[in-house]
Amino acid sequence: MTTTLDDRVALVTGGSRGIGAGIALRLAQDGADVVLTYRHDAERAALVVKQIEALGRRSLAVRADGADPGAVLGAVDRAAAEMGRLDILVNNAAVFPFGATEELGMAEVEQTIAVNVRAPYVAVRAALRHLGDGGRIISIGSNVGERAVFSGLALYAMSKTALLGLTRGLARELGPRGITVNLVNPGPTDTDANPADGPNAAAITGFTAVGRFARPADIAATVAHLASPEAGYVTGAVVNVDGGFTS
Template identity: 80%
Template sequence: MTTLNGKVALVTGGARGIGAAIALRLAQDGADVAITYENSADRAAVVAKQVEALGRRALAIRADSADPAAVRDAVDRTATALGRLDILVNNAAVFLVGPVTELGDDEVERTLAVNVRAPFLAAQAAARHLTEGGRIISIGSNVGERAVFPGLSLYSMSKTALIGLTRGLARELGPRGITANLVNPGPTDTDTNPADGPNAAAIAGFTALGRFAAPADIAATVAHLAAPEAGYVTGAVVNVDGGFTG
């Protein structure tokens, strides 16, 4: 597929899991891809080589999403090194859970910094580079709409905030032909939430399909929203969750 030929994408947290799958799918569809990572340098290098093996340009940027300067710099470096920026995928996140009465200030601050402030700052920086046809796609979570287990209050709050961000961006950037959408994955088979993990059966049981998604399932929806065919979709919240919130 070449629907994204000539486009440049930045995927935050693109060294592993859903982020890596998104980066590779966008490359398969024709985009040059930059990714950010914090600690997974080896994995980031592998993803970059896989992108290059598809005939696309790749850029791996070390950036802590809790650092505002690093977030802005990653956006600007992508546009400078790859010549432009067309697609921003806000994927980087932290998953800090626990009883609401026991979560400390550091956990609250890091969750809000990475899961809420960073997507805003990345979108703000990207808006200075994006032109007509630009895309901002954020990755939320099914628990932003349905927290079925205790201990999710902080994380759920941070992901719900992306709904407001997405709808605000859609309204503000729409006149420039730039869309903003939110994808909420359901249970997805990754290193941090494996489909054969100790709680996997219970988690899968909350879905209508009774199983986990593969990262590629989430990436396919992101690729659709990034494509020209989705140019009239904006401000949308797309649940790719196997019926978890249905």
């Protein structure tokens, strides 16, 4: 059966768990071979690789700490080298600092900027050596970048808002090369890090219009569309997949 991403190769950073794993699996279901990065949990990364391979697609897990530019660069180049090409880059890996501005230390500030801002930029620079016409760059932001309803989110919101500037600047720059660049802002999503039955879930759900958390598959569906040939005229866009959180 022909699917929309046949013969495409995708790299999903932070693809071993949560939203990243959901994206990696959906891209594989749509026909792509998928490379994913992880920071610590090799076992979980291997499980996602196994699930992708069970779909009949090739997969590879690469250990790469987003705070290390060399590791990010190496992951991109290894993905292209071992898979023979690179067509789709999904910047998903991120850290989530939480706390009052005066309480967060400089180490947390530097890690957040390194992983959430610098790493996507480094990944894009590396990927541009491999992406050609029809290439796709999709970054995963956050609804918090548009609406921070709780205190303690300033650093995280700042880092995710930076992806808006990256997306729009790159879209203008890369449009003539046939490469689209888009930003997906998930809302509250049911993951290990933010479970739908967690202690703050009721309050968070109350800010959505649909009254529930997203599933990783909800976010992945939008990413898969933006990665597809059908989305070739969508670039520089911000898509809020947040259940109406920011409405």
